[in-house]
Amino acid sequence: MHLTVVLFVAVMLALPPAPASAQVRFEVSAGAAGTGAVVRDPIATGSVRDSIPGVQDELSASFATAPRLGIGVVLPMRTRTEAVMRVSWSPSSMQVQEDGGTRDVADVGIFEALLGVRSRVWRALELSGGFGGLYFNGDDAGPFSGGADIAPVLEGGFGAGADRAGHRLHVRGIVQLHRFNTDALQNARISGGSVVRYGIETSLTWKGGAR
Amino acid sequence: MIRRTGLLIIALSALALGCQEPTLPATSIGDIYEFRLNADSLRVLRWPTGSTIRVYINHGADSANAELMATAFERAAAIWNSQALFGEYNIVRASSIETSDVVMRWSADPTPLDVTACVPGFSAGVTTFCFLDPDDPAAGLLPFPPLPPDNPEYDGVKMVVSILSSQAPIPGRADALITHELGHVLGIGRHSPFPEDLMTAGTPPRATLSRRDANTIRLLYHTEPDITP
Numbered sequence: 332m333h334l335t336v337v338l339f340v341a342v343m344l345a346l347p348p349a350p351a352s353a354q355v356r357f358e359v360s361a362g363a364a365g366t367g368a369v370v371r372d373p374i375a376t377g378s379v380r381d382s383i384p385g386v387q388d389e390l391s392a393s394f395a396t397a398p399r400l401g402i403g404v405v406l407p408m409r410t411r412t413e414a415v416m417r418v419s420w421s422p423s424s425m426q427v428q429e430d431g432g433t434r435d436v437a438d439v440g441i442f443e444a445l446l447g448v449r450s451r452v453w454r455a456l457e458l459s460g461g462f463g464g465l466y467f468n469g470d471d472a473g474p475f476s477g478g479a480d481i482a483p484v485l486e487g488g489f490g491a492g493a494d495r496a497g498h499r500l501h502v503r504g505i506v507q508l509h510r511f512n513t514d515a516l517q518n519a520r521i522s523g524g525s526v527v528r529y530g531i532e533t534s535l536t537w538k539g540g541a542r
Numbered sequence: 543m544i545r546r547t548g549l550l551i552i553a554l555s556a557l558a559l560g561c562q563e564p565t566l567p568a569t570s571i572g573d574i575y576e577f578r579l580n581a582d583s584l585r586v587l588r589w590p591t592g593s594t595i596r597v598y599i600n601h602g603a604d605s606a607n608a609e610l611m612a613t614a615f616e617r618a619a620a621i622w623n624s625q626a627l628f629g630e631y632n633i634v635r636a637s638s639i640e641t642s643d644v645v646m647r648w649s650a651d652p653t654p655l656d657v658t659a660c661v662p663g664f665s666a667g668v669t670t671f672c673f674l675d676p677d678d679p680a681a682g683l684l685p686f687p688p689l690p691p692d693n694p695e696y697d698g699v700k701m702v703v704s705i706l707s708s709q710a711p712i713p714g715r716a717d718a719l720i721t722h723e724l725g726h727v728l729g730i731g732r733h734s735p736f737p738e739d740l741m742t743a744g745t746p747p748r749a750t751l752s753r754r755d756a757n758t759i760r761l762l763y764h765t766e767p768d769i770t771p
Contacts, residue, residue: 374764379574385586385766392628427628429764434592436629474627519627519756 356405362532364421364441365396369511369526370474390429392474394439394528397423401443405536411451415461418444425474437475440468445486449501457501459488465509477514484509484528499536505529574758575739579731581679585768588729594632595727597703598642602651607710611720615646618721618749622728625756630763633724639688640696643771644727646720650707655686655699662704666745667719669726671701671771683771700771701727717749725755729762 370392380386401419408414421441426433447461465482469475490503507528578584589595599615601608612635619633626632636642639654647653653662660672675681685697703723709715718740725741733743739752751759 375761379761383578383761383765385768386761387764387766390628390764425628430766431591434629472623472632473629476624515624515627518624519760521627 354407356407356536356538358401358403358405358415358417358534358536360399360401360403360417360419360532360534362399362530363396364399364505364507364528364530364532365423366394366529367527368393369425369524370516370521372521387430390427392425392427392436394423394441395426395435397421397441399441399530399532401532401534403534405449408448413449415447415449415459416445417447418442425469437469437473439475442466442468443484445484447486449488451492455491455493457488457490457492457503459486459490459503459505461486467511467513469513474513474515477518479513480510482510482512497538499538501534501536502532503534504531573754574761575734575736575741575754576732577730577758577762579679579729579769581673581769582677585679585731586729586762586765587731587769587771588762588765588767589631590767590770591630591763594634595644596634596636596642597644597646597724597727598636598639598699600645600647600651600654602648604648604650604707604710607648607707610710610716611646611648611705614716614720615724617717618724621721621751622724622759625751625759626763627760631728633727639699640693641698643698644701644703645686645699646703646705646723648707648710649704653689653702655688655702656694657686657702660684660686660702662702664704664706666706666709666715667704667723669701669703669723673769679769682769703727714749715745718746721749721751722746725759728759729767730758734758 368391372390374390375386399419399421401417403415403417406414423439423441424435425437425439427436443463443465445461445463447459449457449459452458462485465484467475467479469479484507486505486507488503488505490501492499492501509526509528511526579587597615599608599612615635623633639645645655660670662668662670672684673679674684683700686699686702687694688696688699705716705719709719722740730741734741734754736742736754738747740746740748740750740755
């Protein structure tokens with residue numbers, strides 16, 4: 332968690348103070364997200380493979396691509412830049428890929444809280460970045476028995492935004508880097524590592540809001 | 543200046559996070575013991591991946607012993623299930639013989655199954671099963687028909703676990719024996735040659751898994767089976 336604290340302080344230092352007249356806006360988002368491998372397990376050493384025929388080559392696990400829904404608040408910082416605070420949720424599942432195919436092993440709700448910055452870089456094109464934390468709420472069994480750590484996450488995004496009927500509509504692709512570890516994996520001496528999460532989303536920002 | 547420093551910290555943090563290894567086990571499985579069944583040749587016996595293995599606890603005449611067995615079973619099932627990190631198997635308690643794959647009993651109680659074709663062995667703890675076709679083990683295991691009043695047509699019971707009733711009063715013994723026998727139920731077809739392992743021959747020295755026991759069951763469930771119950 333120390334990395335999250337460092338990032339929080341860094342972003343606070345990096346952001347200019349909001350003008351007193353800045354209007355807080357609200358945003359809803361919907362999209363889909365999935366991950367690369369969160370566990371890659373070579374199962375056995377070469378000598379074991381030599382002595383026992385039929386040992387599986389490798390097991391890998393990832394989170395299935397699933398809907399991702401969010402709500403947030405947007406605070407204009409400059410003409411082209413705004414700060415975004417968002418929470419979102421994705422009802423996903425952990426999938427295992429092995430020699431015999433792919434199977435679901437656990438339902439997982441992925442909750443995230445992010446603080447970031449979004450900026451128009453050229454015409455409608457936007458860049459965004461942020462950091463926060465992910466929480467994996469899985470069944471208390473298998474890889475999630477005993478619970479999971481809150482994972483620090485970094486996010487980058489690229490997309491476009493357009494004003495429509497007084498509101499702003501965004502479409503963007505996102506890439507996140509986060510840690511993943513659970514008590515059960517630690518007990519099995521499987522170490523935590525970094526995971527790439529990717530997704531696409533659309534969001535709508537209300538022009539009106541609270542001052 | 544402060545803003546630039548902040549952005550630099552963000553960039554460096556991102557780099558540090560991104561450059562770490564993907565999630566990997568600290569070591570691959572190397573320290574195991576032989577788990578294959580010595581049938582006509584060395585055969586891998588295990589339940590199909592993703593199986594729920596339903597165990598019926600035979601109540602018998604002694605309620606205290608029945609409670610002891612049920613408690614020890616729940617504990618042992620949790621220990622083995624904790625090794626099934628990715629849903630390889632799940633041991634649960636069945637509510638009736640007709641919904642079970644395995645029946646567990648104290649030896650002094652009559653068997654609620656027809657065991658004439660496959661007679662349980664005699665030991666402090668023993669897991670009994672027979673091949674449907676002794677010349678072709680891959681054909682699967684012989685079912686134990688339930689005795690009336692249960693439905694004798696039910697052919698789902700493939701293993702019988704018998705625990706010697708005289709072991710019940712010995713503190714901790716039921717835990718150790720039942721945990722050991724569930725290892726055989728899962729498919730560990732041999733005894734460990736290492737005396738500190740749960741799956742060693744004779745009286746189990748412990749009621750928990752050694753690192754070697756855990757490695758062995760994990761490898762078993764990532765090895766292609768020759769025989770499935």
